[in-house]
Amino acid sequence: MRIAVISDVHGNLEALEVVLRDVEAWGAEEVWCLGDTVGYGPDPEACVHQVRSAARLIIPGNHDYAVLGRISVDDFNPEARKAILWTREQLSQESLAFLGGLPERRIEGDFTLVHGSPRHPIWEYVLSLSAAVENFAYFDTKYCLIGHSHIPLFFQMPDDGHCWGGAIDAGTKLPLSEGRWILNPGSVGQPRDSDPRASYARLDTDQLSWELVRLPYPVEKTQAKMREAGLPERLIARIAFGW
Ligand code: ZN
Numbered sequence: 001m002r003i004a005v006i007s008d009v010h011g012n013l014e015a016l017e018v019v020l021r022d023v024e025a026w027g028a029e030e031v032w033c034l035g036d037t038v039g040y041g042p043d044p045e046a047c048v049h050q051v052r053s054a055a056r057l058i059i060p061g062n063h064d065y066a067v068l069g070r071i072s073v074d075d076f077n078p079e080a081r082k083a084i085l086w087t088r089e090q091l092s093q094e095s096l097a098f099l100g101g102l103p104e105r106r107i108e109g110d111f112t113l114v115h116g117s118p119r120h121p122i123w124e125y126v127l128s129l130s131a132a133v134e135n136f137a138y139f140d141t142k143y144c145l146i147g148h149s150h151i152p153l154f155f156q157m158p159d160d161g162h163c164w165g166g167a168i169d170a171g172t173k174l175p176l177s178e179g180r181w182i183l184n185p186g187s188v189g190q191p192r193d194s195d196p197r198a199s200y201a202r203l204d205t206d207q208l209s210w211e212l213v214r215l216p217y218p219v220e221k222t223q224a225k226m227r228e229a230g231l232p233e234r235l236i237a238r239i240a241f242g243w
Pocket of ligand 1: 008
C-alpha cells in the first residue's frame with residue numbers, strides 16, 4: 001500500500017495544498033498525519049478541514065493540545081504562545097472537538113504512530129541516537145513514526161542491536177527490510193533543517209520503502225497572511241529559511 005506520511009502542518013495551508021496535490025499525483029491510497037495540524041500558521045481551521053478529509057489516521061501534537069488547553073501555554077516560548085492563543089480563537093467548536101477526540105498513540109499493523117516519541121507521545125524530541133536507542137524499548141511494532149522535531153530523520157535498530165541513524169535528504173529512499181525503525185517525515189508547514197520546502201514521506205508497505213519528498217510552495221503568500229493576522233515577526237521570518 002502507498003501511504004503518505006505527513007506531520008507538523010502548523011496551519012500552513014499553502015504548504016499543505018502543495019503536499020496533498022503531490023500525494024494524489026503519487027497515487028497514495030492513504031494519508032497518515034502525525035500531529036501539530038495547528039499552531040504557528042495563519043490557516044488553522046482550513047488545515048484541520050483538509051487534514052480531516054485527506055487523512056485516515058491522525059494523532060494530536062503538543063501545539064494541538066496547547067490550543068485545547070490540555071497543556072499550559074506557559075510551556076512554550078513567547079512567540080509560540082502568542083500563536084497558540086491566536087489559533088484558539090480561530091478554530092470552530094467542531095474542529096476543537098475533533099482535535100480533542102484524537103488518540104495520542106495509534107497502532108496500525110506494523111506501525112506505531114506518535115507525535116513526539118513512543119516514551120512521551122506529546123512532548124519528547126527524538127533527535128539523538130541515545131534518545132532513539134532508549135525509545136526503541138517503548139513500542140512493540142517493527143516501525144514507529146514520529147514528528148515534532150520538524151527534521152526528517154531515521155533511526156534503525158538492526159537485529160545485531162547497533163542502532164544508527166541521521167537526517168534524510170530529499171529523494172532519499174530507505175529500504176525498510178531489516179530490523180526496527182523510528183522514522184520522521186519532517187514538517188509540512190514549518191521545516192527546521194535549513195530547507196524551507198515542505199516535507200513529507202512516501203511509505204510503500206509492499207516495497208518496504210520510505211522516500212523523503214521536498215516541495216517548494218509559495219512561502220510569501222503564507223507570510224503575507226501571517227502578517228495580516230498579526231502573528232509574531234520571528235515566526236513569519238523563519239519559514240523562509242527553514243529554521
Ligand atoms: Zn510541531
